[in-house]
Amino acid sequence: MKGRALPPWLIAITAAVYAFLHIPLLVLVAFSFNDSKFVNWEGFTFRWYQELMEKDALFEALWVSLEVGIASTVLSAVLGTLLAMGLARHRFAGRTVMESLVYVPVVTPEIMVGVSLLLLFGWFRLDLGIDLPPMLKIIIAHVAFNISFVTIVVRARLEGMDRNLEEAAMMLGADEITAFWRVTVPQLWPGILSGALLAFTMSFDDYVITSLLTGAGSSTLPILVYNMAAKNIEPTINAISTVILVGTTLLIYASERLTRDQPLKH
Amino acid sequence: MLPGTVWLLAFFLIPLLFMFAASFLKPVTYGGVDAGFTFSHYLRFFEPNNLAILWRTVVYSLACTALCLLAGYPVAYVISVAGKWKNFLVFLTVLPFWTSFIVRTFAIMFLMRDTGVINTVLQALGLISEPLPLMPSVLAVMVGLVSGFLPFMVLPIYTSLEKLDPSLLEAAEVLGARPFARFTQVVLPLSMPGVVAGSLLVFIPSLGSFVTTDLLGGGKTVFIGNLVQNQFMKVGNWPFGSAASFVMMSMVLVAVLYYLRRRDQAQAMGA
Amino acid sequence: MLAPSPKVADFMAEPVVEFRNVSKSFAGQKAVRGISFHIDQGEFFSILGPSGCGKTTTLRLLAGFEVPDADGGEVRIHNEVVNHRRPYERKLAMVFQNYALFPHLSVERNVAFGLEQRKVPKAQIADRVRGALDMVRLDPKQYGPRPPAALSGGQRQRVALARALVLEPSILLLDEPLGALDLKLRKEMQLELMSLNRRLGITFVYVTHDQEEALTMSDRIAVMDNARVAQLAPPAEIYERPRTAFVAKFIGESNFCSGEVVAVEQGGLVVKRADGNLVAARGGDGRAIGDHVQISVRPERVELALPSEGPGGHNRLPARVRQVVYRGEMLHVRATLGDGSEMVAAMRNEGQLRQPVAWQAGTECAVTFSPDDARVLDEDPQ
Numbered sequence: 001m002k003g004r005a006l007p008p009w010l011i012a013i014t015a016a017v018y019a020f021l022h023i024p025l026l027v028l029v030a031f032s033f034n035d036s037k038f039v040n041w042e043g044f045t046f047r048w049y050q051e052l053m054e055k056d057a058l059f060e061a062l063w064v065s066l067e068v069g070i071a072s073t074v075l076s077a078v079l080g081t082l083l084a085m086g087l088a089r090h091r092f093a094g095r096t097v098m099e100s101l102v103y104v105p106v107v108t109p110e111i112m113v114g115v116s117l118l119l120l121f122g123w124f125r126l127d128l129g130i131d132l133p134p135m136l137k138i139i140i141a142h143v144a145f146n147i148s149f150v151t152i153v154v155r156a157r158l159e160g161m162d163r164n165l166e167e168a169a170m171m172l173g174a175d176e177i178t179a180f181w182r183v184t185v186p187q188l189w190p191g192i193l194s195g196a197l198l199a200f201t202m203s204f205d206d207y208v209i210t211s212l213l214t215g216a217g218s219s220t221l222p223i224l225v226y227n228m229a230a231k232n233i234e235p236t237i238n239a240i241s242t243v244i245l246v247g248t249t250l251l252i253y254a255s256e257r258l259t260r261d262q263p264l265k266h
Numbered sequence: 267m268l269p270g271t272v273w274l275l276a277f278f279l280i281p282l283l284f285m286f287a288a289s290f291l292k293p294v295t296y297g298g299v300d301a302g303f304t305f306s307h308y309l310r311f312f313e314p315n316n317l318a319i320l321w322r323t324v325v326y327s328l329a330c331t332a333l334c335l336l337a338g339y340p341v342a343y344v345i346s347v348a349g350k351w352k353n354f355l356v357f358l359t360v361l362p363f364w365t366s367f368i369v370r371t372f373a374i375m376f377l378m379r380d381t382g383v384i385n386t387v388l389q390a391l392g393l394i395s396e397p398l399p400l401m402p403s404v405l406a407v408m409v410g411l412v413s414g415f416l417p418f419m420v421l422p423i424y425t426s427l428e429k430l431d432p433s434l435l436e437a438a439e440v441l442g443a444r445p446f447a448r449f450t451q452v453v454l455p456l457s458m459p460g461v462v463a464g465s466l467l468v469f470i471p472s473l474g475s476f477v478t479t480d481l482l483g484g485g486k487t488v489f490i491g492n493l494v495q496n497q498f499m500k501v502g503n504w505p506f507g508s509a510a511s512f513v514m515m516s517m518v519l520v521a522v523l524y525y526l527r528r529r530d531q532a533q534a535m536g537a
Numbered sequence: 538m539l540a541p542s543p544k545v546a547d548f549m550a551e552p553v554v555e556f557r558n559v560s561k562s563f564a565g566q567k568a569v570r571g572i573s574f575h576i577d578q579g580e581f582f583s584i585l586g587p588s589g590c591g592k593t594t595t596l597r598l599l600a601g602f603e604v605p606d607a608d609g610g611e612v613r614i615h616n617e618v619v620n621h622r623r624p625y626e627r628k629l630a631m632v633f634q635n636y637a638l639f640p641h642l643s644v645e646r647n648v649a650f651g652l653e654q655r656k657v658p659k660a661q662i663a664d665r666v667r668g669a670l671d672m673v674r675l676d677p678k679q680y681g682p683r684p685p686a687a688l689s690g691g692q693r694q695r696v697a698l699a700r701a702l703v704l705e706p707s708i709l710l711l712d713e714p715l716g717a718l719d720l721k722l723r724k725e726m727q728l729e730l731m732s733l734n735r736r737l738g739i740t741f742v743y744v745t746h747d748q749e750e751a752l753t754m755s756d757r758i759a760v761m762d763n764a765r766v767a768q769l770a771p772p773a774e775i776y777e778r779p780r781t782a783f784v785a786k787f788i789g790e791s792n793f794c795s796g797e798v799v800a801v802e803q804g805g806l807v808v809k810r811a812d813g814n815l816v817a818a819r820g821g822d823g824r825a826i827g828d829h830v831q832i833s834v835r836p837e838r839v840e841l842a843l844p845s846e847g848p849g850g851h852n853r854l855p856a857r858v859r860q861v862v863y864r865g866e867m868l869h870v871r872a873t874l875g876d877g878s879e880m881v882a883a884m885r886n887e888g889q890l891r892q893p894v895a896w897q898a899g900t901e902c903a904v905t906f907s908p909d910d911a912r913v914l915d916e917d918p919q
Contacts, residue, residue, distance in 0.1 A: 109474020116281035172651030
């Protein structure tokens with residue numbers, strides 16, 4: 001297949017698809033620098049970004065999103081990694097059931113996760129008298145949703161790993177715990193990192209579950225953006241969107257550099 | 267591994283079971299459930315307006331899947347033969363997947379609404395005098411769904427094309443197959459696992475979507491997800507909302523079972 | 538009798554490894570059933586067998602990755618029962634089949650790993666790592682800082698060896714260590730491993746499915762079949778006096794014939810084949826007249842004669858040449874006996890172009906062999 005020129009129509013389709021995916025975002029970014037409240041171009045400006053800086057609600061939402069994102073990422077990374085190791089390395093009764101339990105959240109629409117937890121927390125409140133703080137509810141929900149993704153990513157990495165490596169470490173005098181930290185974990189790092197990154201973006205980006213669980217209550221960044229988008233007047237939303245876009249792109253790029261398999265430096 | 271399992275049980279599986287139970291109970295005004303078994307919430311799906319919602323959800327989701335396949339397969343193929351451009355194209359493909367869903371939806375609104383970029387430009391050029399009714403519309407919903415889920419289609423297909431052994435194509439060529447035959451008889455069948463997996467990954471979130479339909483479709487494209495959200499957040503009929511969720515889940519299940527059967531068939535063939 | 542070499546004298550010492558009636562099952566399936574053997578200090582001991590025969594399980598039982606069944610006997614190292622000792626408590630070293638080099642550590646760090654576990658002072662570690670790499674003939678300066686992925690197969694093999702030897706173990710386990718190398722490199726490494734064994738006085742326990750490798754390198758070979766040790770002996774004895782049909786077939790090639798015992802002699806038997814011909818063979822202690830036995834003869838011990846030539850009597854079977862197979866340094870002449878069975882005679886190739894052998898397909902002949910070269914086989918255990 002190599003060295004053969006692609007037919008032009010195939011290249012045209014591909015270019016059109018990428019245009020379709022990316023042009024809306026590029027237009028959005030361009031207009032975030034437009035010195036007009038409307039869509040007609042009136043010159044370059046940073047004024048929407050300056051306005052952003054003065055919005056306290058925005059920084060509060062950003063802070064909430066970061067807290068939720070980091071807490072749920074750490075929790076789901078740890079729990080998901082342990083679960084992946086258990087599934088990949090041990091044979092036990094009920095293993096297939098547990099495996100299905102891991103895969104079900106992946107194919108369950110987010111809205112179901114949201115409303116079912118809404119029911120659970122409603123029961124907590126009405127019948128048990130426990131009213132969890134909104135942020136805790138969101139974190140619980142995000143972890144429930146993200147464990148599976150971390151488990152699947154880490155497990156794929158584990159399966160590609162040579163089992164003999166741990167045995168080799170033990171033959172060289174390392175006990176199980178040393179072998180785990182000095183051999184298994186370094187091998188798994190790229191998997192754990194990409195699982196965690198996936199978890200973080202899904203948590204940071206989540207509108208559906210958060211909006212169902214907290215209503216108008218504690219506001220994360222996506223909820224704030226949604227409310228602005230639904231009202232659809234303020235030009236600052238272009239600026240926020242641009243900041244989010246640039247932020248995620250940098251994050252993805254950095255993680256790609258970080259997790260790429262590269263020869264180790266001495 | 268225990269804490270992870272407990273978490274999944276407590277905050278994923280048990281809530282679903284709760285909701286399943288709730289779907290047979292009596293509603294309480296403004297949220298909550300009351301004792302008493304009833305099947306009536308499920309029977310409501312045979313009412314014409316609810317049937318229409320179900321039908322629309324399935325048809326639009328299938329259409330979205332088909333569009334993603336048509337647009338995604340060529341892209342996946344191009345990436346798989348792109349040589350040194352491969353990493354860059356993969357990056358371009360996954361980028362939208364990582365960027366905020368709400369931001370992407372807003373970007374489409376920004377282009378398509380009455381005062382959006384497209385209408386403004388067309389009016390400035392004098393091509394139209396009144397804004398085109400681009401949004402809210404079915405078209406806008408499709409644009410939103412397809413641009414949202416396209417990466418899910420491209421990546422699995424790309425992965426299965428990437429695994430394809432180039433010597434198989436050379437073998438086909440030596441045996442006299444022309445490019446079109448090589449594609450239909452070698453490349454396409456061997457990439458079916460990716461096509462089926464990608465279709466599942468597009469179809470399922472599409473079935474469950476409600477934000478896209480809400481923002482881009484207005485009231486014109488009510489999906490079952492909108493119904494669920496309405497029952498829980500506005501109407502307050504939790505049992506009916508729960509029943510609607512499980513109707514949605516049953517459609518997902520049908521799709522997953524179909525996928526598993528196809529996969530097992532493929533494995534039985536030794537593909 | 539030969540005078541005992543220094544190595545044979547060592548055999549008198551206490552065994553370093555001992556298996557006493559060891560069994561191991563997986564899910565009810567016996568992977569190793571009641572095997573017993575001992576390995577002596579400094580010995581090059583090979584465990585040879587086809588895949589699934591239990592050789593890898595045996596090695597893993599010795600390494601400590603598997604624990605014998607509850608009633609599954611004893612594994613002893615230096616006369617101490619180690620059944621439940623973890624691998625890192627056994628002070629063995631091992632070279633793995635795919636080397637199992639840690640991909641995230643450089644060559645030096647791989648070799649240093651075991652020393653670090655043993656809390657060897659840092660200053661010593663650097664010296665010993667360098668020494669170990671020198672021993673396997675890898676330049677420490679050049680290769681030490683590299684990641685394993687940047688090495689060739691043969692170099693990785695050497696690193697794996699250095700990583701094991703740096704610990705100065707008294708016993709080194711090797712699990713098919715040469716399997717991934719090409720033929721030339723394999724031959725080279727065989728000689729190198731043998732010389733390391735002799736020079737360092739370390740006991741080698743070597744698992745392989747390659748019979749030629751085992752014959753070349755070993756002091757003794759345990760041939761395993763169906764979870765048991767089929768024969769345990771030095772290479773020459775394994776080859777020249779195979780105990781069972783399995784051993785005769787697995788190591789080298791063999792001709793088989795069978796019949797009923799008609800006479801029991803000193804150190805041998807006379808057997809009557811179904812076609813009435815008599816065959817005399819060595820071995821077969823404890824067999825009685827009327828027993829049905831199987832006999833094996835190596836092809837290079839079989840000779841062909843014209844029907845009119847050569848001695849008569851026992852071990853002369855009329856046959857017809859079916860095919861002459863050209864194998865380079867040898868020629869294999871396949872002949873069909875009266876009862877339809879086949880025997881192969883291997884003969885040196887004296888130059889087919891200059892002096893072609895007289896045998897051609899269809900030639901009438903007689904297959905002959907000395908009774909000393911024919912072995913009565915034990916039954917394969919079920």
